[in-house]
Amino acid sequence: MDVDALLSRVRARQPAALARAISLVENNRPGFENLLAGLHRHLGHARRIGITGPPGAGKSTLTEQLVAAYRGQGLTVAVVAVDPTSPFTGGALLGDRIRMESVALDPGVFIRSMATRGSLGGLAMATGEVCDLLDGAGFDRILVETVGVGQSELDVSRLADSTVLVLVPESGDGIQTLKSGVMEVADLFVVNKADRSGAERLRQEIEVTLGIRRGNAFRHVRAHHGAAGGRGAPARVAAVADGAWEHPVVLTVAAKGEGVGTLVDRLEAHHGWLAASGVLRERRRARVAQRTRDVLARAALRWLWDEAGAAKLVEDRLDALAQGRLSPYELAGELVDGLRQGERV
Numbered sequence: 001m002d003v004d005a006l007l008s009r010v011r012a013r014q015p016a017a018l019a020r021a022i023s024l025v026e027n028n029r030p031g032f033e034n035l036l037a038g039l040h041r042h043l044g045h046a047r048r049i050g051i052t053g054p055p056g057a058g059k060s061t062l063t064e065q066l067v068a069a070y071r072g073q074g075l076t077v078a079v080v081a082v083d084p085t086s087p088f089t090g091g092a093l094l095g096d097r098i099r100m101e102s103v104a105l106d107p108g109v110f111i112r113s114m115a116t117r118g119s120l121g122g123l124a125m126a127t128g129e130v131c132d133l134l135d136g137a138g139f140d141r142i143l144v145e146t147v148g149v150g151q152s153e154l155d156v157s158r159l160a161d162s163t164v165l166v167l168v169p170e171s172g173d174g175i176q177t178l179k180s181g182v183m184e185v186a187d188l189f190v191v192n193k194a195d196r197s198g199a200e201r202l203r204q205e206i207e208v209t210l211g212i213r214r215g216n217a218f219r220h221v222r223a224h225h226g227a228a229g230g231r232g233a234p235a236r237v238a239a240v241a242d243g244a245w246e247h248p249v250v251l252t253v254a255a256k257g258e259g260v261g262t263l264v265d266r267l268e269a270h271h272g273w274l275a276a277s278g279v280l281r282e283r284r285r286a287r288v289a290q291r292t293r294d295v296l297a298r299a300a301l302r303w304l305w306d307e308a309g310a311a312k313l314v315e316d317r318l319d320a321l322a323q324g325r326l327s328p329y330e331l332a333g334e335l336v337d338g339l340r341q342g343e344r345v
Contacts, residue, residue, distance in 0.1 A: 003031050007038045010137050013076070015110060021133055022112055026126045033295070036129060039136025044284065046078075046135040047271055050160030052146040057166040058192040062254040062263075063145050064100045069264050071108055075140035079111040080130055082147050110139070128159050128291065157185035158290065161280060162270050164263070166190045167206075169198035183209070187247060188266055194251035194259065203249045210247050245273050310335055 006024075009017030024032045049066075051059050060081065067077045079100065103109050114127060127144065134142050146156050157163045165186035191203050248266045252259030274280035305311045313335060320326040 001031050003034045003038065007035060010035075010039070010133065011042070013110070013137050013139070018110055018134070018137060019112070022130050025129050025133055026114065028126075036132060036136075039133060042136040042138070043132060043288075044135070046131075046139050046142045047162070048131055048135070048142045048144065048160045049267060050144045050146065050156035050163040051166060052156050052163065052186075053166030053190075053192075054168075057168050058254045059145050059166050060100060062166055062190065062192060062252065062260070063143050064103055065254050065257055065260040066143060066264065067100065067103045067106075067109055069260055070141050071103065071106060076108045076138070077103075077110075077141045077143065078134040078137075078139040079109070079143045079145065080127060080134070081111065081113045081145040082127060083113055083115055110134070127155075128287075128294075131159060132291070154185055158287065161274060161283060162187045162267055164188045164190055164267075166192050167202065168193045169196045169202050187245065187270055188263070189247060189249040190252055190259075190263060191249060192252050192254050195253050195256075199251060203251060206249050210249075243277060245270065245277075245279075304339075308335075308339065 070077050250263045
């Protein structure tokens with residue numbers, strides 16, 4: 001494979017080249033690290049937006065509406081949609097692309113579905129590197145839609161500049177909003193399907209929860225006879241006194257396109273706050289540091305198993321391990337001690 005030629009076509013955002021390059025990265029095929037290395041100096045142009053939430057919250061519909069809104073601004077958009085892998089067959093439906101058919105044929109849009117392949121945290125193992133590839137290809141916005149498995153989907157917050165948590169009126173009560181996990185890492189909250197009963201109550205419960213964490217729990221809650229608000233009222237986005245980001249709660253009906261413009265505005269405001277506060281630089285530095293650790297760990301593990309002979313050592317001592325005469329910890333310690341002394345198995 002001619003990596004330089006593929007790199008050139010990826011930089012030109014040719015769909016076939018992008019698809020081939022992503023398959024290369026996703027399957028760790030020879031040359032994928034050289035490709036990513038060649039794109040590294042081009043990173044930092046795209047804004048990465050993570051979209052997470054429970055199944056049925058309307059993440060794909062909202063993502064489709066965001067794509068249309070950004071295309072209306074003349075921006076190029078890439079979507080990485082992660083679907084769960086069957087524990088029985090290993091397959092995945094990869095149906096998010098079907099839901100986004102209205103924008104799938106737009107030449108300024110590239111959509112890629114990925115299977116988790118057993119990875120936890122809401123993303124596939126290669127999602128971060130695929131986003132790097134799309135960033136290096138020059139897309140203006142990268143939208144990452146997670147599997148939607150629940151409260152522990154935290155990986156997206158490490159990958160994205162802005163993380164949007166999509167909920168629906170049926171998502172739970174006030175206790176649910178107090179729980180740790182994704183409720184703590186989201187930068188923006190969306191109550192989708194807001195034409196259903198309970199949407200306004202959920203919005204207030206989220207805002208109270210956010211206020212409890214800031215120490216000003218009821219600042220957003222209107223008095224019983226207060227001014228009228230409702231679904232059309234803009235969410236508050238001003239920074240609080242200490243300069244921290246004040247998380248907005250946006251009501252949307254994605255199927256009708258309602259509230260999407262407000263969400264785009266809030267995402268723009270969040271990016272402005274990230275840039276002005278220095279948090280954007282910190283997040284991206286942390287991301288590249290984590291990527292370096294991941295690449296180093298992958299290379300070290302590959303060397304350990306393939307070249308240092310750890311795989312053969314485990315196979316040779318498997319009977320002792322299975323019979324309890326030797327523990328995995330003792331064998332690992334033996335191997336590490338040998339490596340420290342410059343030995344190979």
